[in-house]
Amino acid sequence: MAPEAAVKTRFLQGNEAIVEGALAAGCRFYAGYPITPASEIMELMSERQPALGGTFIQMEDEIASMGAVVGASLAGVKAMTATSGPGFSLMQENLGFACLAEVPCVVVDVMRGGMSTGLPTSPGQGDVMQARWGTHGDHPIIVLAVSSVRDSFAITVQAFNLSEKYRVPVIILSDEVVAHTRESVVLPESSEIVVVDRIAPTVPPDWFKAYEDNSRGVPPMAAFGSGYRHHVTGLVHDVRGFPTEQPKEVADFMARQFRKITNGADEIQMTRRILLDDAEVAVIAYGSVARAAHRAILRAREHGLKAGLLQLITLFPFSKKAVDRVLRQCRAVVVPELNIGQISREVKRVNLTAKVAKLNRVDGQGLTPDQIYEELLKL
Amino acid sequence: MPESMVRLRKEYLRHDKKFPHVWCPGCGIGIVLGSLIRAVDKLGLDKDEIVLASGIGCSGRLPVYVDFNTLHTTHGRALTFATGVKLARPELKVITVMGDGDATAIGGNHFIHAARRNLDLTAIIINNQIYGMTGGQFSPTTPYGAKATTASFGHVEHAFNIAELAVTAGAAFVARGTVYHVPQLDRLLEQGIAKTGFSVVEIISNCHVQYGRRNEMGDPVKMMKWMRDSAVAVSSARQKSEKEMQGRFSIGVLADLDKPDYLAEYARIRERAKKEAARREKKQ
Numbered sequence: 001m002a003p004e005a006a007v008k009t010r011f012l013q014g015n016e017a018i019v020e021g022a023l024a025a026g027c028r029f030y031a032g033y034p035i036t037p038a039s040e041i042m043e044l045m046s047e048r049q050p051a052l053g054g055t056f057i058q059m060e061d062e063i064a065s066m067g068a069v070v071g072a073s074l075a076g077v078k079a080m081t082a083t084s085g086p087g088f089s090l091m092q093e094n095l096g097f098a099c100l101a102e103v104p105c106v107v108v109d110v111m112r113g114g115m116s117t118g119l120p121t122s123p124g125q126g127d128v129m130q131a132r133w134g135t136h137g138d139h140p141i142i143v144l145a146v147s148s149v150r151d152s153f154a155i156t157v158q159a160f161n162l163s164e165k166y167r168v169p170v171i172i173l174s175d176e177v178v179a180h181t182r183e184s185v186v187l188p189e190s191s192e193i194v195v196v197d198r199i200a201p202t203v204p205p206d207w208f209k210a211y212e213d214n215s216r217g218v219p220p221m222a223a224f225g226s227g228y229r230h231h232v233t234g235l236v237h238d239v240r241g242f243p244t245e246q247p248k249e250v251a252d253f254m255a256r257q258f259r260k261i262t263n264g265a266d267e268i269q270m271t272r273r274i275l276l277d278d279a280e281v282a283v284i285a286y287g288s289v290a291r292a293a294h295r296a297i298l299r300a301r302e303h304g305l306k307a308g309l310l311q312l313i314t315l316f317p318f319s320k321k322a323v324d325r326v327l328r329q330c331r332a333v334v335v336p337e338l339n340i341g342q343i344s345r346e347v348k349r350v351n352l353t354a355k356v357a358k359l360n361r362v363d364g365q366g367l368t369p370d371q372i373y374e375e376l377l378k379l
Numbered sequence: 380m381p382e383s384m385v386r387l388r389k390e391y392l393r394h395d396k397k398f399p400h401v402w403c404p405g406c407g408i409g410i411v412l413g414s415l416i417r418a419v420d421k422l423g424l425d426k427d428e429i430v431l432a433s434g435i436g437c438s439g440r441l442p443v444y445v446d447f448n449t450l451h452t453t454h455g456r457a458l459t460f461a462t463g464v465k466l467a468r469p470e471l472k473v474i475t476v477m478g479d480g481d482a483t484a485i486g487g488n489h490f491i492h493a494a495r496r497n498l499d500l501t502a503i504i505i506n507n508q509i510y511g512m513t514g515g516q517f518s519p520t521t522p523y524g525a526k527a528t529t530a531s532f533g534h535v536e537h538a539f540n541i542a543e544l545a546v547t548a549g550a551a552f553v554a555r556g557t558v559y560h561v562p563q564l565d566r567l568l569e570q571g572i573a574k575t576g577f578s579v580v581e582i583i584s585n586c587h588v589q590y591g592r593r594n595e596m597g598d599p600v601k602m603m604k605w606m607r608d609s610a611v612a613v614s615s616a617r618q619k620s621e622k623e624m625q626g627r628f629s630i631g632v633l634a635d636l637d638k639p640d641y642l643a644e645y646a647r648i649r650e651r652a653k654k655e656a657a658r659r660e661k662k663q
Contacts, residue, residue: 068462070460071465073463093453094456223468227427232449
């Protein structure tokens with residue numbers, strides 16, 4: 001055990017843990033716009049960033065926040081923003097730019113209930129598909145889901161690392177329950193945290209081609225002002241970054257966008273397997289619902305039902321392998337969600353060897369362990 | 380070609396970029412590009428230190444031709460990206476170039492807030508009074524009564540006065556020039572770029588193809604003559620009545636204020652936050 005003095009137990013809410021995770025990962029730029037239930041993230045950022053020599057700015061809307069985040073990242077600083085559903089909708093435009101221009105950045109969406117203004121203070125998981133497909137056009141993106149305060153810290157660090165490594169925006173889906181639940185956590189010392197930074201070019205500036213392919217499919221990234229003058233555009237571009245409409249160049253560009261993510265799938269697709277080894281039935285869940293599901297499988301086991309839980313941390317690229325394994329092993333699974341069935345559909349697309357049941361709640365309330373347990377009994 | 384022009388072309392244009400450019404023959408944007416290059420050269424700025432960001436439209440294509448750090452963003456959002464770049468690397472000179480629709484319709488909110496915030500950016504707004512690239516739809520600066528592809532019976536809305544909007548919103552430096560009055564334009568851009576704080580240079584330009592043809596000015600010469608005859612120096616414009624200024628516009632410097640920019644203000648915030656953090660650390 002570590003000496004008592006070295007262990008610092010903190011009593012944090014999910015939103016605060018996201019800030020701590022981002023700062024530990026090296027985030028030194030935050031731009032945002034107030035929105036419930038995400039505002040604590042920006043409030044804390046406004047206090048913490050300047051003390052660390054970083055920057056916080058409150059922008060005029062979420063469109064501007066996302067633009068500023070992309071700009072800061074292009075200038076070489078790790079950047080993030082946080083919002084909830086309505087603001088996330090506004091961010092989609094410049095999020096698409098970040099995908100196309102391959103600009104690392106992290107966007108937190110603390111999901112609330114309903115469409116439009118919906119249920120601002122209630123939990124929901126209705127933004128799963130928006131996180132994957134919210135911006136127009138085929139695009140690569142990574143979507144992670146947090147289920148606890150501890151996760152909110154660790155997964156945020158991971159989000160920055162993946163974003164930097166693959167030059168792709170990473171979305172963190174939290175929800176109102178995770179965001180505002182206070183839990184005591186022991187945050188790791190900074191020396192224990194692995195931080196990944198984007199790779200800078202090593203060739204002389206004259207040789208630099210900003211979007212040249214390599215074995216990883218991830219070109220080194222030069223910050224504005226580092227001597228590597230180049231062009232960044234939201235138009236499809238050639239290896240030098242200049243707009244192109246040549247079918248071969250366009251096809252190569254698009255192929256690389258997806259290849260870089262596929263190449264890293266083993267590392268990107270994170271799941272948590274709980275009591276699955278001998279499971280006959282399973283729950284596949286994510287976010288705050290995964291915690292209710294954990295309790296539900298424990299209760300099922302107390303009553304002699306061999307139940308397990310596959311918690312999805314990475315929602316996209318969808319963890320087909322891990323889900324496939326569970327579906328082949330179990331006779332039935334249930335996918336509880338605070339939406340009308342966004343991930344259950346993805347589960348069904350993997351294979352049809354097991355029965356896949358849905359359990360959905362969209363009345364602004366969380367799913368309880370009892371509800372999930374009862375569903376397990378019906379399988 | 381004069382020797383100075385050869386030097387500037389060699390120094391500032393990208394040689395690996397496919398020319399010719401996208402603009403129509405006689406377009407005013409090329410004149411703006413020339414003026415911008417001369418202003419940067421006169422100021423002796425290092426190309427590595429300049430970030431040139433644009434939005435979408437004909438003006439959006441300007442950065443790709445020049446050998447700076449260049450950024451072609453989304454429609455109306457150039458200032459938001461520029462804000463991020465400047466805050467992340469304050470040592471860079473960040474210049475944005477936008478069109479009238481770009482800066483004052485879809486990007487209007489960003490424009491007024493950037494002016495209010497007074498971050499050290501330069502906003503060049505090329506005002507040709509029309510959406511050119513998309514085919515001649517009316518913009519926020521299309522004059523009342525003018526024709527556009529979405530106003531075939533005459534425009535019934537009234538135009539924004541971009542420079543005055545910028546003054547009201549709090550920009551530290553505001554000027555208006557035209558692509559006809561080029562030596563003055565060179566100076567205005569130079570002043571705007573050199574200014575610390577948010578500076579706006581509105582440039583009246585010609586889109587004879589999409590605006591002029593529908594409004595009895597179907598060639599660049601006619602539009603140049605219109606600029607020559609409609610422009611009034613700021614000092615004389617102030618002496619004139621509203622009626623006398625009808626259909627005309629002022630050129631020159633409209634505002635040049637001495638006030639602390641956002642970065643100077645934020646530097647104070649950093650100091651306070653650091654002191655506060657140190658105090659808390661000590662307490663613990």
